[in-house]
Amino acid sequence: MIDNIARIGFTVILLAAACFPAAAQQAASVSISVKSHRFQPAEIHAPAKVPIELHVKNLDSTPMEFESVSLRVEKVVTGNSEGIIRLRPLEPGRYNFFDDFHQETNGVLVVR
Amino acid sequence: MINARSARATIFFASFFTATGFVAYAQDNNPVVYRDIETKYIFGFTEGSGIGLEGEKEFSLESVARFGKRDGRYWASESKLEYEFTPNQYVQFELGPLVSVHNIQNVTDLDNRNQVAFAGVFGEIRYLLLDRSPSLPLAITLSAEPEWRRIDETSGERVTNFELELKLNADLELIQNRLYFGANLLYEPEATHDPDHIGAGWEKESTGGVSAALSYRIVPPVFVGAELWYLRHYDGIWFNTYAGDAVYLGPTLYVQLGPKVFMTAAWNTQVRGHDVDVPGSTLNLAEFSRQRGKLKLAVEF
Numbered sequence A: 001m002i003d004n005i006a007r008i009g010f011t012v013i014l015l016a017a018a019c020f021p022a023a024a025q026q027a028a029s030v031s032i033s034v035k036s037h038r039f040q041p042a043e044i045h046a047p048a049k050v051p052i053e054l055h056v057k058n059l060d061s062t063p064m065e066f067e068s069v070s071l072r073v074e075k076v077v078t079g080n081s082e083g084i085i086r087l088r089p090l091e092p093g094r095y096n097f098f099d100d101f102h103q104e105t106n107g108v109l110v111v112r
Numbered sequence B: 001m002i003n004a005r006s007a008r009a010t011i012f013f014a015s016f017f018t019a020t021g022f023v024a025y026a027q028d029n030n031p032v033v034y035r036d037i038e039t040k041y042i043f044g045f046t047e048g049s050g051i052g053l054e055g056e057k058e059f060s061l062e063s064v065a066r067f068g069k070r071d072g073r074y075w076a077s078e079s080k081l082e083y084e085f086t087p088n089q090y091v092q093f094e095l096g097p098l099v100s101v102h103n104i105q106n107v108t109d110l111d112n113r114n115q116v117a118f119a120g121v122f123g124e125i126r127y128l129l130l131d132r133s134p135s136l137p138l139a140i141t142l143s144a145e146p147e148w149r150r151i152d153e154t155s156g157e158r159v160t161n162f163e164l165e166l167k168l169n170a171d172l173e174l175i176q177n178r179l180y181f182g183a184n185l186l187y188e189p190e191a192t193h194d195p196d197h198i199g200a201g202w203e204k205e206s207t208g209g210v211s212a213a214l215s216y217r218i219v220p221p222v223f224v225g226a227e228l229w230y231l232r233h234y235d236g237i238w239f240n241t242y243a244g245d246a247v248y249l250g251p252t253l254y255v256q257l258g259p260k261v262f263m264t265a266a267w268n269t270q271v272r273g274h275d276v277d278v279p280g281s282t283l284n285l286a287e288f289s290r291q292r293g294k295l296k297l298a299v300e301f
Helices: A002-018 B002-026
Strands: A028-035 A038-040 A043-046 A052-058 A064-068 A073-077 A081-087 A093-099 A102-111 B057-067 B073-085 B091-105 B113-130 B138-151 B158-175 B179-193 B202-219 B222-235 B241-258 B261-275 B291-300
Touching: A028 A043, A028 A102, A038 A102, A052 A064, A052 A073, A064 A102, A073 A081, B091 B138, B202 B241, B222 B261
Parallel strands: A028 A052, A043 A102
Antiparallel strands: A028 A038, A052 A081, A064 A073, A064 A093, A093 A102, B057 B073, B057 B291, B073 B091, B091 B113, B113 B138, B138 B158, B158 B179, B179 B202, B202 B222, B222 B241, B241 B261, B261 B291
8 A cells, every 4th residue: 555655656756757858958048137226128038949048147236136937937146246047948928027126127038 | 596696796706807907907107017926825725836936945834724523513723834945947845744733522433632733744746747838828737745644634543644645736827917717636545554443454545626716816916716626535545435525615815915925815615515424415524524724824035
């Protein structure tokens, strides 16, 4: 009985692991800055269906938190530094993001 | 009668949606922002597809309480002290201890009890099978939650129990960032070692279930909704012998209390049920409780 439950759990974990995407694809690099609590530019572009490496440069002296539910990421970038966020391959469309520490700071990633 | 009720419900929901829509419209000079939302906790007992954001960690206290049996006084709860983290954009892990409370007086087939106890531990892995995108409003997650218990959930007796809760969590965005439909498919096998202390070995059982829920965002930090659950209980871990079923119905609430703090609550009432040991029964109060409630408070960091 316990063996059966353990077997089911193990199978589920194996299936989940098998579903992880292969990480060999070349990533597209995209950059954005934050200055005076504004994204510059407020709209950035990236190609569809390839991994994306997003460089977030915080030019303010205070920390910011890059956050997006649709991109499924959040990352704190300390003042006067750069954070790198690796995104999964995305379908075409618009993906909103914002600074969780200054919620009036909004931007959008347009994937084509 | 049914038609009159349906008409009243339609008028109520139409008025509600229109009124809340006007609130958003009236504030256009200072537009209300309805950001994307994590859907995992907006449906009450029904779980949405959300797996959190990569890099996010969360502590939460989640209590599920059950009230009411055939007779006497019955109150039992189980609380998860939960740590949750999302290491990448596809998978989420949760783990923590369980604490149970039982207050049972004069209930048929159960011993009187008044206790608080460390009840066991649980873990959970959630894997995003289908991701929502701008062109696809549907998202699906598979979750597996193994649990070990030393206290029986229903009776509060000391036991050795292993359970595996397997769930398919799906949700559909009906109106962007405002209205969501959620559904769960549940399979939960479990085994308890000699629960009656008569040398009977492992007692096996399983529960299957399906749920449907609607959740509407009335203002940016608040969702209200309703959910319906149908649960079937069996002896044996592969749905071997049907033992009874129950239908639960009730309201749900989700409130974002701050940028990193939220609470969710739900109340379900058993509206229909059947116990194979009680011919003609219209409720199943031996295997399921009359009421159940859920309250969760979470802090992200």
